Amino acid sequence: MVIFWRLFLSHLLADFTLQFNIVNTLKRKYFxxxxxxxLTHFLVSVALTYCYLGDVWFRLGxxxxxxxxxxVLMLVVHFLIDELRIYSMKHLGYNDGTVSFLVDQFLHIYxxxxxxxVVPLDGGLFMAEKWTGIIAMSVLVTHVTTVTIYFVEKDFFSKQFPSFDEKYFLIFERVVLWSFFFASGWWCLPFAAAWVVQLFYIRRKRIMDLSLTNILLSLTLTSAIGLWTRYIYYGSLFR
Structure with a gap:
């Protein structure tokens, strides 16, 4: 699954890290x-899979x-999927919300x-090359989680996209918690728990205006991604 993981990383980078606000605005307005x-996704994919591009990936008959x-097929289908999503929101009245976002992500990853x-003996679906997996997990815990929480809060509380301060404050909080999962053994659990407590303290003191939904989703997603990262890094959860 080496190629799949590299393509997955290219998707995360192009759809989140490299999809700046101006790009997101332009893609919703113009072809x-x-x-x-x-094309950004295509070029990042080429860069990450360059040494495999001459190999046969699949057969059509x-x-x-x-x-x-x-x-090239990925480029064309990616364009069609995203254009269909934009069209459905503009002309069919579909909500640009959590369901739309998750369906879009599922289609891209599928x-x-x-x-x-698919090579059954190259590490399995949930294991990746360490560098590929860790970078992918870092994007998941930072930008992907930010966007996911935004859509959930938008659907339930009509919240706007987080301000610069709120966005990067929570990214910092999640990255610190995520980093505890790299520690060998479980000695760091008390420190991770203390970090979680201080996040609730910040909310209680209103140092930052954070909803309980935001905090709970941040902690849940970061913990899940952290466990996945630990599995990739050590090859086991119990190290």
Whole structure:
């Protein structure tokens, strides 16, 4: 699953880390704006899978499709998926909310799985090359969690996207908690618990205006991603 994981990382980088506000605005207004976003994904994917592009990734009947062909197919389908989402919101009245976001992400990741060569003995679905897995987990715990929480709070509380201070404060809080999962053994649990307590203290003292939903989702998602990271890093949860 080496290629799948590299494509997964390229998706996270292009859809979150490298999708700046201006790119997000342009892709919702213009075809060429969507083209910039999809081409970014394509180029990052090429960079991360370059040494595998000449290999056959999958077959369509008797036709062998190599990495280049697979990535061109990914580019086209990515464009269509995102354009369909924009069209459904603009013309069909679908809400740009949590369900729409999760369905969009599922379709993108499922597409990556379909075009990736599957080698049963190369580490398994939940294990990745350490560097690929850890970078992917870092994007999940920072930008992906930020966007996920935003959509949930938008649906339930009509909240706007978090301000710069709130966004990066919570990213910092999550990264610190996530880093505890790299420690060998479980000696760091009291320190992680203390870090969680101080986050609730900040909310209680209104040092930062954070909803309980925001904090609980941050802690839950960070813990889940942290356990996954630990599994990738050590090959086991119990080290």
């Amino acid at each position: 060429w704006g969507m083209g910039i976003h999809c 008797s036709v062998e499709v190599n990495g280049w062909g697979a990535l 597409l990556l799985f379909l075009i990736s060569p």
